[in-house]
Amino acid sequence: MTKLVDGEDFSIIAKNKICYVTLSSPSTRNAISLRMASIMQSICVAKESNESLFEKFLIDQNCHLIVLQSDVEGIFSSGGNLIELQKNPAEVCHHYGPSIRAFCQLLHNFKIPSLSVLAGPSYGGGVEIALATDFRWSIGKNCDFHFTQTKFGIPPGWGGSLRLSELCPQLNPKKVSALILGKMKLDLSQMLYMGLVDKEFQNKKACMNAIEDWVNQISDCPKSVRDDLLDRQSFHNFQELEEYDIQTFNKYFLKDEHKKKIADFMKNKKKK
Known part of the structure; x- marks a missing residue:
């Protein structure tokens, strides 16, 4: 503390x-x-x-x-x-x-x-x-x-x-x-x-x-994704925000961290 x-x-x-x-x-x-x-x-x-x-x-x-x-x-x-x-x-x-x-x-x-x-x-x-x-x-x-x-x-x-x-x-x-x-x-x-x-x-x-x-x-969210999501608040124009969201999604889609999270989820699901 x-x-x-x-x-x-x-x-x-x-x-x-x-x-x-x-x-x-x-x-x-x-x-x-x-x-x-x-x-x-x-x-x-x-x-x-x-x-x-x-x-x-x-x-x-x-x-x-x-x-x-x-x-x-x-x-x-x-x-x-x-x-x-x-x-x-x-x-x-x-x-x-x-x-x-x-x-x-x-x-x-x-x-x-x-x-x-x-x-x-x-x-x-x-x-x-x-x-x-x-x-x-x-x-x-x-x-x-x-x-x-x-x-x-x-x-x-x-x-x-x-x-x-x-x-x-x-x-x-x-x-x-x-x-x-x-x-x-x-x-x-x-x-x-x-x-x-x-x-x-x-x-x-x-x-x-x-x-x-x-x-x-x-905390479970990767820091880079967390930071990018929190940066959304700096956009006030709808079109700019939409473009930012698409770019951010493409930045992470099926990259290593994304695949790892999928694998962890499927592994835990099988255990249940």
């Missing part, structure tokens, strides 16, 4: 090719504090090498998956730390929004898959953080999304509105705005219907086992 961030309320560790980002502040219900935002800024801002500390950590530790989770029972995240924001002047909080936005963008854009484990509700900015990952898995039934930003006189600021439209194409910009303006709540059944939650589990053990199985499946 290797640590990038080691704190009582916020930690980032790598273990068995999984990067665990854990929120663990029971006193604030996992609200994002000024200190946490400062750490996010320090690890997410690219250095001279064009890699941030977080990106370098993920590469050096050969992480195949990022898991964003809560270590506090009954909550994912309550969003911004309202007590700190109330106490401090705007100039002290100048980097607060951009720092958390950069952290969410890295989760969303880095080339390895990312997953939020939801075992409790999310509020306001907490919803935006949960939306930053590629997947969301639920544990139990109480993982509602509460759009509470306008209750405090602001719109979403950490990229949540755009990601909601991207994840749910059926929600045009007007519908996204209506959800937020109405301070609406999405319960688990609605999130499953909309595709915001990809899998549901009855308990944490089953969820963690599924995560480990998933990473093992990713």
Whole structure:
């Protein structure tokens, strides 16, 4: 196990090719504090090498998956730390929004898959953080999304509105705005219907086992194929993406590694 961030309320560790980002502040219900935002800024801002500390950590530790989770029972995240924001002047909080936005963008854009484990509700900015990952898995039934930003006189600021439209194409910009303006709540059944939650589990053990199985499946893929598949996200034009997929397929079809995988599969099938 290797640590990038080691704190009582916020930690980032790598273990068995999984990067665990854990929120663990029971006193604030996992609200994002000024200190946490400062750490996010320090690890997410690219250095001279064009890699941030977080990106370098993920590469050096050969992480195949990022898991964003809560270590506090009954909550994912309550969003911004309202007590700190109330106490401090705007100039002290100048980097607060951009720092958390950069952290969410890295989760969303880095080339390895990312997953939020939801075992409790999310509020306001907490919803935006949960939306930053590629997947969301639920544990139990109480993982509602509460759009509470306008209750405090602001719109979403950490990229949540755009990601909601991207994840749910059926929600045009007007519908996204209506959800937020109405301070609406999405319960688990609605999130499953909309595709915001990809899998549901009855308990944490089953969820963690599924995560480990998933990473093992990713690890079983040859590194060159894995890298080429993950590079697909750099293409946004359909025709270019189609050409890339064809070229990538031809690059591996009936080559040595492909034939070896076929032979291994047939050998195991005969044993069964």
